[in-house]
Amino acid sequence: xxxxxxxxxxxxxxxxxxxxxxxxxxxxxxxxxxxxxxxxxxxxxxxxxxxxxxxxxxxxxxxxxxxxxxxxxxxxxxxxxxxxxxxxxxxxxxxxxxxxxxxxxxxxxxxxxxxxxxxxxxxxxxxxxxxxxxxxxxxxxx
Numbered sequence: 001x002x003x004x005x006x007x008x009x010x011x012x013x014x015x016x017x018x019x020x021x022x023x024x025x026x027x028x029x030x031x032x033x034x035x036x037x038x039x040x041x042x043x044x045x046x047x048x049x050x051x052x053x054x055x056x057x058x059x060x061x062x063x064x065x066x067x068x069x070x071x072x073x074x075x076x077x078x079x080x081x082x083x084x085x086x087x088x089x090x091x092x093x094x095x096x097x098x099x100x101x102x103x104x105x106x107x108x109x110x111x112x113x114x115x116x117x118x119x120x121x122x123x124x125x126x127x128x129x130x131x132x133x134x135x136x137x138x139x140x141x142x
Contacts, residue, residue: 015066016066018066019066019069022066023066023088023092026092026096027092030092030095030096030099033099034095034099037099037102037103037106039111040102040105040106040110040111040112040113041111041112041113041141042098042101042102042112042113042116042136043112043113043114043115043116044115044116044117045114045115046115047115050112050114050139050141052139052140052141053139054114054137054138054139055105055108055110055137055138055139056135056136056137056138057101057104057105057108057110057113057135057136057137057138058100058101058104058133058134058135058136059096059097059098059099059100059101059102059103059104059133059134059135060097060100060131060132060133060134061093061096061097061100061131061132062093062123062129062130062131063089063092063093063096063129063130063132064089064128064129064130065085065086065089065128065129069085069089069128070085070128072085086128086130089128089130090120090130090132093120093130093131093132094118094120094132094134096132097118097132097133097134098116098118098134100134101113101116101134101135101136101138104138105138108138109140110138110139110140111140111141112138112139112140112141113136113137113138114136114137114138114139115136115137116134116135116136117134117135117136118132118133118134119132119133119134120132121133
């Protein structure tokens with residue numbers, strides 16, 4: 001029994017450490033990519049006009065919480081209150097999806113995205129996996 005608890009806690013700690021490292025690396029990567037694509041502007045206006053021909057651009061990402069955060073989120077869900085671990089997953093997924101839209105626009109040689117929209121979907125019942133789809137119309141802005 002004691003050995004099982006030690007193994008569980010060891011694996012739990014290893015998972016927590018590597019999950020935190022992966023999340024920090026992803027935040028750092030997002031910051032770097034956002035700086036590199038800062039020249040591509042975005043507006044969220046529903047009705048935008050441009051004299052240029054537009055091109056549909058989209059970006060999709062699916063992210064999952066690590067097991068450690070799922071356990072903590074389930075405890076928080078039981079007790080009530082804000083679930084910060086889910087918020088960070090949604091924020092990272094949103095930023096990644098917007099980056100992918102910008103990369104799609106850059107690949108087409110365009111520098112402005114009009115009418116950006118985001119759709120968020122929870123893919124599991126536990127809420128640990130989230131999908132974010134970002135899309136809009138890319139144009140060349142003078």
